[in-house]
Amino acid sequence: MTSGRSLGFYLLLAPVLLWLLLLVIIPHIDLALVSLRERVGVGQYAFSFANFLTFLNEPLYLVTFARTAVMSILATFITLIVGFPVAYFIAKMARGKLQPILFVLCLVPFWVSELVRTFGWMILLRETGIISSLLQWLGLVNGPVELLYNDAAIMIGLVYTSMLFMVVPLVTTLSTLDDSLIEAGYDLGGSSASVFREIIVPHAMPGIVSGCIVVFMLSLGNYLTPIMLGGKDSLWFTELIYSQFIVRFNWELGAAFGFMLLFLSTAIVWVALKLTGQSLEKTMG
Amino acid sequence: MATPDLSCIDLTRRFGDALAVDNVSFEVPAGSFFSILGPSGCGKTTIMRMIAGFLEPTSGDILIKGRSVLDVPPNKRPVNMVFQHLALFPMMNIADNIGYGLRRKGLGKAEIEKKVEEALERIGLPGIGKRQVNELSGGQKQRVAIARCMVLEPDVLLLDEPLGALDLKLREQMKIELKSLQHAFDTTFVYITHDQSEALVMSDTIAVMNAGRFEQMAGPEELYHRPETAFVAGFVGDANIFKGEVVRSSGHDVELRTEHGTHIKGVSLLRDIPEGRSAEAYVRPEAIHLSRTADDVAELDNALSGKVEQMLFNGAASRIRIKAEESSETIEVGLPQSGRFDGIRPGQTVNFGWSDKQGNIFETGGKE
Numbered sequence: 001m002t003s004g005r006s007l008g009f010y011l012l013l014a015p016v017l018l019w020l021l022l023l024v025i026i027p028h029i030d031l032a033l034v035s036l037r038e039r040v041g042v043g044q045y046a047f048s049f050a051n052f053l054t055f056l057n058e059p060l061y062l063v064t065f066a067r068t069a070v071m072s073i074l075a076t077f078i079t080l081i082v083g084f085p086v087a088y089f090i091a092k093m094a095r096g097k098l099q100p101i102l103f104v105l106c107l108v109p110f111w112v113s114e115l116v117r118t119f120g121w122m123i124l125l126r127e128t129g130i131i132s133s134l135l136q137w138l139g140l141v142n143g144p145v146e147l148l149y150n151d152a153a154i155m156i157g158l159v160y161t162s163m164l165f166m167v168v169p170l171v172t173t174l175s176t177l178d179d180s181l182i183e184a185g186y187d188l189g190g191s192s193a194s195v196f197r198e199i200i201v202p203h204a205m206p207g208i209v210s211g212c213i214v215v216f217m218l219s220l221g222n223y224l225t226p227i228m229l230g231g232k233d234s235l236w237f238t239e240l241i242y243s244q245f246i247v248r249f250n251w252e253l254g255a256a257f258g259f260m261l262l263f264l265s266t267a268i269v270w271v272a273l274k275l276t277g278q279s280l281e282k283t284m285g
Numbered sequence: 286m287a288t289p290d291l292s293c294i295d296l297t298r299r300f301g302d303a304l305a306v307d308n309v310s311f312e313v314p315a316g317s318f319f320s321i322l323g324p325s326g327c328g329k330t331t332i333m334r335m336i337a338g339f340l341e342p343t344s345g346d347i348l349i350k351g352r353s354v355l356d357v358p359p360n361k362r363p364v365n366m367v368f369q370h371l372a373l374f375p376m377m378n379i380a381d382n383i384g385y386g387l388r389r390k391g392l393g394k395a396e397i398e399k400k401v402e403e404a405l406e407r408i409g410l411p412g413i414g415k416r417q418v419n420e421l422s423g424g425q426k427q428r429v430a431i432a433r434c435m436v437l438e439p440d441v442l443l444l445d446e447p448l449g450a451l452d453l454k455l456r457e458q459m460k461i462e463l464k465s466l467q468h469a470f471d472t473t474f475v476y477i478t479h480d481q482s483e484a485l486v487m488s489d490t491i492a493v494m495n496a497g498r499f500e501q502m503a504g505p506e507e508l509y510h511r512p513e514t515a516f517v518a519g520f521v522g523d524a525n526i527f528k529g530e531v532v533r534s535s536g537h538d539v540e541l542r543t544e545h546g547t548h549i550k551g552v553s554l555l556r557d558i559p560e561g562r563s564a565e566a567y568v569r570p571e572a573i574h575l576s577r578t579a580d581d582v583a584e585l586d587n588a589l590s591g592k593v594e595q596m597l598f599n600g601a602a603s604r605i606r607i608k609a610e611e612s613s614e615t616i617e618v619g620l621p622q623s624g625r626f627d628g629i630r631p632g633q634t635v636n637f638g639w640s641d642k643q644g645n646i647f648e649t650g651g652k653e
Binding site: 180185203 | 337338361365366370372374375376377385386389437
């Protein structure tokens with residue numbers, strides 16, 4: 001009986017373990033090895049930290065690295081600000097049929113690929129696009145305006161792409177908030193601001209943190225949106241990785257970049273968890 | 286006369302077409318314990334939510350200490366509410382829970398700390414301020430929820446079935462404790478419940494509510510002994526209900542012949558019921574005398590004998606079901622656990638009876 005149960009347990013566990021081993025652990029070990037070697041001759045490699053030193057000594061890499069981090073944090077923050085009222089409305093104010101309808105509406109953009117979604121923004125924002133034409137038609141501007149290829153366009157794209165991943169965990173935690181807690185907050189003399197600050201936000205904290213982690217990682221690792229909406233001047237760190245691997249065929253440096261990105265996201269998530277006093281188990285459980 | 290702490294005047298609330306509260310008026314004098322007792326869906330929670338300010342009345346007025354509070358939002362009303370599931374804030378410790386309202390009032394830190402400690406002492410739980418909500422037992426949470434309201438010194442404390450979630454033993458204990466807390470804080474309590482025992486034990490005045498209206502408003506004893514309507518007689522306490530036809534009526538005294546042919550003498554205190562009308566007699570099982578001999582009950586207005594059909598042992602509330610000899614009517618009779626009736630078993634013949642004052646008779650279909 002016991003052995004049968006444990007066999008079943010391992011069978012169920014096997015896919016996860018295989019997935020972890022084949023797709024996460026082995027590639028990363030290999031990448032780590034690649035990043036820690038230097039080409040000394042044709043087909044000859046030696047152990048070295050040269051790739052990481054290249055990264056640290058080249059300002060463009062460092063600036064892009066920092067820029068990607070800051071922009072991702074900002075995108076996460078904006079997504080939270082925009083997503084919270086949406087989630088609150090879906091979880092607490094919408095009644096009956098409206099709730100699932102609104103939820104599906106949040107999901108609708110994800111029925112098309114990210115590429116198509118981003119093209120949608122390009123149609124809106126480009127020089128000959130809808131917004132530019134509308135502004136001209138209204139007489140607010142004289143000539144066509146280019147709204148694409150700047151940081152604001154990247155930000156819009158990132159927030160739009162990540163919205164669902166913020167709204168879902170927020171709706172989940174907010175819907176477990178008992179209405180009577182909110183009413184009790186008012187009943188005991190609380191204003192809307194204090195009820196929000198002392199009752200709603202602390203309750204939603206696990207959802208806020210898990211939503212932020214997901215959105216932050218998605219933004220940091222995003223490739224399409226910054227490339228398509230940001231144009232040539234708006235560098236994103238994933239672009240550097242891509243160009244090292246594919247354009248320059250410098251797998252060693254690309255692997256080192258990949259690891260820097262991994263360290264960066266781990267460090268920022270860790271700091272964020274410490275700052276908010278949350279633990280990974282609490283937010284993901 | 287002093288201004289009542291709370292008065293509701295012609296309070297009405299509709300939800301769409303449904304009339305949840307229908308023209309209810311009442312006054313609660315300062316320092317008293319007022320209960321609204323009724324089955325679920327009778328509108329009692331609607332009344333409470335209107336007093337607290339979470340719902341607006343369709344018409345009518347609510348006065349607290351003589352002043353209308355209709356325009357006052359819930360966070361400014363001098364009433365506080367103990368919620369059905371208490372609604373203690375799980376994200377705060379006990380001291381912060383109790384101090385929440387004081388912080389909202391903008392009191393200083395030291396003063397809040399002092400008041401919270403005082404409140405904890407008053408509810409008999411000193412020094413638990415640093416604990417988390419989920420570390421407390423059901424009864425302790427209950428007391429903290431009350432303390433959280435009482436530190437704000439409200440004019441009226443509303444309690445929405447706060448004992449519903451507790452187990453039976455604790456509920457019995459909390460009934461007594463709530464009553465003494467009310468005395469200690471000397472505040473007006475408005476208590477909502479569907480449990481008649483909670484209402485009877487604690488209240489000074491009980492309003493029995495049914496389908497949006499108050500059926501009767503009276504003290505616990507009067508409600509129990511002299512119910513004014515059939516609903517009150519059936520809802521407060523248990524009763525044997527005899528349906529039948531009025532065969533004799535003079536003043537309060539009414540005699541009923543049941544469908545089974547038993548003649549029952551009773552009283553109709555409020556209305557005269559003309560002969561020939563159909564009516565119901567309500568007789569409480571515990572108001573019926575039980576005896577082994579016919580002589581003991583011979584002088585009672587209603588004296589019957591019958592065969593014990595079934596024993597319903599339930600400790601202090603034990604009963605037996607008796608099938609009356611002449612009419613085969615089934616009657617539940619309280620079985621005192623004093624030892625006198627220990628030998629009674631199904632199949633035995635017993636005598637029983639009650640005085641006419643114990644039988645309240647109401648006309649059926651005649652009212653309204």
